[in-house]
Amino acid sequence: MNAEIIAVGSELLLGQIVNTNAQFLSKQLANIGVNVYYHTVVGDNPERLKGALEIAESRADLIILTGGLGPTKDDLTKETIASHLGKKLVHDEVALSSIEQYFQTINRVMTDNNRKQALVLEGAAVLPNDHGMAPGMVVTVNERSYMLLPGPPKELEPMFSQYGEKEILKLQPINDKIVSRVLRFFGIGESMLETEIDDLIDGQQNPTIAPLAADGEVTLRLTAKAKNEELAHQLIDKTEQQILARVGEYFYGYDSTSLMNELFQELDARNLTIACAESLTGGLFQQEITSISGAGDVFKGGVVCYATEVKKHVLNVKKETTETYGAVSAACALELAENVRSLIQADIGISFTGVAGPAKQEGKPVGMVFIGISIKGREPKYEQLQLAGTREGIRLRTIKHGCHFLLNSLKE
Secondary structure, three states: OOOEEEEEEEHHOOOOOOOOHHHHHHHHHOOOOOOOEEEEEEEOOOHHHHHHHHHOOOOOEEEEEEOOOOOOOOHHHHHHHHHHHHOOOOEEHHHHHHHHHHHHHHOOOOOOOHHHHHHOOOOOEOOOOOOOOOOEEEEEOOOOEEEEEEOOOHHHHHHHHHHHHHHHHHHHOOOOOOEEEEEEEEEOOOHHHHHHHHHHHHOOOOOOOEEEEEEEEEEEEEEEEEOHHHOOOOOOHHHHHHHHHHHHHHHHEEEOOOOOHHHHHHHHHHHOOEEEEOOOOOOOHHHHHHOOOHHOOEEEEEOOOOOOHHHHHHHOHHHHHHHHOOOOOOOHHHHHHHHHHHHHHEEEEEEEOOOOOOEEEOOOOOOOEEEEEOOOOOOOOEEEEOOOOOHHHHHHHHOOOHHHHHHHHOOO
């Protein structure tokens, strides 16, 4: 089955919001073996929407429309589709009752235009909206299917996951199982990784290999189709082994994990605690690690030592260190890591100091970063980096490098 996603809304064309719905739907459709070859965005205009539909019908078996199901005059998706397909719009009594109940609950009068949200295409399978008012729907005409979904992601995503996907599977019973696995790499660029496995990518059939670079990392999505999940996993295992034989030193985890999550798991498994001293990163390490459930088992605390005076007076970095080497230096990073570990009485101390930009500091270039690590019972160590990119990008990649550096140090 080939699908096209049509996002309806002038706000998308004006750049007022980002079309995250298309990204979400493409990912979910790929997981159930539906090909998405085109994304279309069209404004709140019936004639232009009809034109987009006619083009989509020439190349897709399934057309998914997002947005335009609300109560206002510019919400014209249902009306346009109904006219295009020669279908009537009828009230879905379950949806209408839910909308009426909502207004009773908040003690407000329901205006007539809110009844419009309960309209559905006659004969359509209705997709309940558990997080909003307008239901979604699926209808098939002349062997082509149309799915209408609300625009707000908080409504669209659960609706598709709970109800929409099942309707698509009814349209396209899948005898083969489709299994995907994501391999995550750090410390190697996308072009270098592709060069190392270029022949595997060129010769891919089943599984397929799809590279993607983002935020200083590279991922490979391996997708296999087989009669059952076990056989699909076996196909993926074989390809994974070939890939890791070449670039395994950069591999750190699977699927939706992150470097911070992998570090947390390693610390938790070893029953180790960590403290941090952050200069250029300004608390990002602490923010990321405390976003993980159970972080209190490994993270004891940290100090944001942005100013040199804080490095000296709170974390006891020697005056001679900052005067001789500077606050952006290996010597300072080592002292910060050692002293924050001692101050907070943790098993590990990690520190970040550097130049995020936009200007040089202490004569050192933008992107120069030092990461210090102090592990109880071991000699402290540091890593020096020269990063590039925006100020925010440098800060985020610094945290990832710190996680990677510490993970490797723990495994030595």
